[in-house]
Amino acid sequence: MNAWSGSREKATDIKRLSGTIAGDMTSSTSSVSKGCFVFKPSSKKKRSTFITADYFNKGQDKDSDNSRTRFETYQELWLKMKKETEQLQEDMNKKLFDGLIEFFRQSHSGFQEKTNEWSCRMRANEIPTAALVLGVNVTDHDVTFKSLTDVLQESVTPYVASLHSKECPGIGQMVQKLLIQLMGQSADLEYDEEDEDRVQVTHRRTYCSMASLSGWYQTVTKKEKSSTPGKKRTSSSSKYWQSPPVVVIIKDLESFTAKVLQDFITIISQYIQVLPLILVFGIATSPMIIHGLLSHSVCSLLCIELFQSLSCMEHLSTVIEKLLLTTQFPFKLSGKVLQVLISIFLYHDFSVHNFIKGLQLSLVEHFHSQPLSVLCCSASKVEARVKALSHAECESLRQLPSFMRYVESQVPEKQIQLLTNNSSVKEVTETLLEDLHVYHKNYIPVLRCLHSFTSILPKYPLGKQIRELFCSCLEKCIWEAEEYASAFQLLRMLAREELVSALVKCVAFLKGSSGEELDEAAEKLQEFLDAFQSHEESGQVDRTGNVDEEEISPQKSLRKTDLYHLQKTLLELKDSRRSKKLSRFEVLRHEIVDFIDDLVRKYLMPPEMQTLHEVMYFGAAVTLRRHLNAAPRIALHTALNNPYCYLKNEALKSEAGSISNSAPDICIAYKLHLECGRLINLYDWLEAFATVVCAADGKEHEFEPLEQVDEIIHARFIRAVSEMELLGFVKATKQKTDHVARLTWGGC
Incomplete structure (x- = not known):
């Protein structure tokens, strides 16, 4: 007993010793017994954390409020822009998706009723097929197909599968991918290459083939139908159609191997009478590619209907109008940066998605590289942001080229205050930022007004799309360009119908703005419209005074055989035509054109001429090109x-x-x-x-x-x-x- 108790005490001492050694951070891990020693960090030491906002410091203190404010402002702006683009994409796809769902509904109702035309199709084994032409902007197709899948799974059918060419090199892999997405199985593929129409995949004693898919579908739908009549259908099943169709989306039709695609269509056509299959072909080039890939016998198994998505050019113009030609977002792009993004779009990929990513990169670069971008905010937050400026930020304001020009234009007493007193700088900065917001409110309606006139001219001297006119106005004074002079010469020859139509649009743009000055301009243009209307109602055309009574007639001048008198007569005739009295319509037309010219010269000044434009405009085109258009x-x-x-x-x-x-x-x-x-x-x-x-x-x-x-x-x-x-x-x-x-x- 004593020996046993003594050994127990020794063992206890060893454990106590081991615990002491393990608990001491500075002691050695050597011990009389083998063991694993865990050292917990001291609670006094805090783990160093590094958040994303710290990347905006650029050598400042880690706890700088400026960097965090800039990062939060960037996040807020980008979330609003992203939400706007998603809503725009949804609105643009709505018409296309509504047409697709209506096509699915007709095909599915035919499957349910099995009458009339659909009965003939069922006997002919025709598969309803939607040929969806999306355009060459392939990188945008995934977004469209994802939205289509979400719409279908929301209210039409839960059975939607998307197949990609790189995942389907053979018919076996293609059927496997289809069944995995629909049935949720993850089995190894085992099939006979000599008999590929009978693709078999062993999984839980079930053959993963089209026959097994058909049996699985019948089992699933039978369970839903066999629910007791007294019980209501669950909300998840009630939102779908009865016997919902199986939609198979083939994303990139051009990239599929012709033999694989033909075999797949031939196989599934054998099950169309028991399985409501619908195909969706994603086409980038032309619908004729279907006949190029599929033989006539295979094409006869398809009942094809064509659907066309919106052009990527129209999509780009809409995105620019929603994100840049608006006062909703204070962040703007300079003319060179916008030209870089548009050039990449036009000459590389036609991808609106990549254009938006480039816009996001510009937003990040602006808030990261410009410490004063903290002032790039909505008009309601300007006052608080300006008051919170530090001395270093006031010095940065004084070093801006546009602010230096503003200081040089002031009287000497004012210059001294702006260069030495931070309070004066903050006061002037707040006023200048408010003026910059007003400048944007006036700029956009006048730009749209000018485009409404120039877009109807022959050969479009200032561009057909508003983005072309927008780039020109951003880069320079548009009225100094030769194209501007030629455009206004054509405007002075516009017909009455075209002039009135442009005036109506222009009045709508100016009335929609919130500026008092533009409201006065809209009233003036409305007066021109009323004058046109009264002139038309009077039905009179002022043609008097076109020819002077004492004017020498051409026949009389032909009697003069002397060269000197003939030249004199022709000059007098030319002068008389120049002094011809203008009609009332021509006078109104000249007044309207002159008024539009005055609006352009007053409100479409380039942004570089505005003080503190560096705060809101991103102009590092070289940096953006290096990131997006790498060499x-x-x-x-x-x-x-x-x-x-x-x-x-x-x-x-x-x-x-x-x-x-x-x-x-x-x-x-x-x-x-x-x-x-x-x-x-x-x-x-x-x-x-x-x-x-x-x-x-x-x-x-x-x-x-x-x-x-x-x-x-x-x-x-x-x-x-x-x-x-x-x-x-x-x-x-x-x-x-x-x-x-x-x-x-x-x-x-």
Whole structure:
């Protein structure tokens, strides 16, 4: 007993000792017993956190209120813009989706009734097919199909599957993907390539084929129908159609293999009498691609109806009007930045989605790079934001080019106050920002008014779309352009119907604005409209005074055979035509054109001429182009020829033409290969590489035969050459076994 109790006490002491050692952070983990020691951090130390708003600091204090306010303002603006674009997308797709659902309803009702025309289709095994032409902006198709899937699953059917060409290289994989999405199965595919129309996938003793899909569908729908009559249907099932159809969306029809698509349609056509299948083809090019991919016998199995989505050009114009040509969002783009985004859209992808992403990038860059973007807010928040400006931010305001021009235009006493007194700066800043908001309120209606006149002119001297006119007005004073002068010459020759139609639109735009000055302009244009109406009701045209009584007639002038008298007579006739008295309509037309010209010169001043425009306008077009329109050749050459540009390591700095011995191996190999011709001797290349690498170690290297080269240097060289071959700079050549051919940039 004593021995046992003594051993128990020793064991207790060992445990107590182990716990003491484990609990002490500064002690060693060595112990008389083996164990796992866990050290908990001290509660006094706080874990360092780094939030997204800290990226907006740019060298300021981590707890700077300016960076957090800018980040919150950015988030608020972007969420509003995103919501606006989503609502716009929904409104634009509504008509298209309504047409699709009506087509599905007719096809489904035919399946239910099995009468008349649909009975013939059922006997002919025709599959209802919607050919959805979406355009070449392929990157936007996913958004459209996702919205279509949500609409169908919301009120039509829960059975919607989307198939992509890269996931369906064969008929087996295509059927498997279809059944996995519909039935929720995750089975391994096992099928016989010789008999692909009987695709079988083993999963829980069930054959995953079209027959199993049909049986599964009958079982699911039978359960819903066999619910007791006394019980009401659940809300989840009551929102769908009775015996809801199975919709299969083939997103990129052009990318599918013709044989796979034909086999798939042939197989599912055998089950159309028991399974309400509907196909949706996503087409980017032309509906004729259906006949190019499918044979006549397969096309005869489809009952195709064509649907056309809205043009991407119209979509872009609507997005610009909703996001940029509005006073709802204080953030604006300069003319060059907007031109970059539109150029990428027109010459690269026609993707409105990418255009919106570029707009978001501009928004991020503006709030990140401009500390004074904290003032880019709605008019109701300007006063509070200005009062919260610090001394450093007031100094930043004084350094803005537009504010410096404003200070220089003031009297000397006012200049001293603006340069020394922060209160004066804040007071003036608040006034200037209010003027900038008023400028935007007047700018947009007058721009629309000008577009209503110029968009009806032949050859569209100022552009057909409003975005073209908008870019021109942002970049310069539009009235200084030659196109503006020619446009207004054409306006002075407009017919009455076209002039009245443009006036009606212009009055609507100006009345819709909230500016008092534009209300007066709208009243003036309304007076012109009333004058036109009264002139039309009178039914009189002022033609008097066109020809003077004492004017010499052409027949009388022809009697003069003397050249001098003939020339004099023709000049008098020309002067008389110039002095012809204008009609009432022509006088009104000239007055209207002059009035529109005055509006343009007064309200369409370029943003760069407005004070504090830097606060709301993003103008770093070069930065935006570098991010969105990358040049791989320049980027690769810069990275390999000057690695310091990306790595920011001081040791990598070198003079032009020299090779840094501390650069990465591929950079050394790349700069050495630039000194060679079309064929590069691997032996000489290795010798030069080893010389540069050994110089990095501070060794004087005398090159030895290839067999005696350091294995590590040899391996590094082989890896660098392999990487260059992977990038496409060199390739093996059959001309000489110990040479490689240079492929790019100056090989001769």
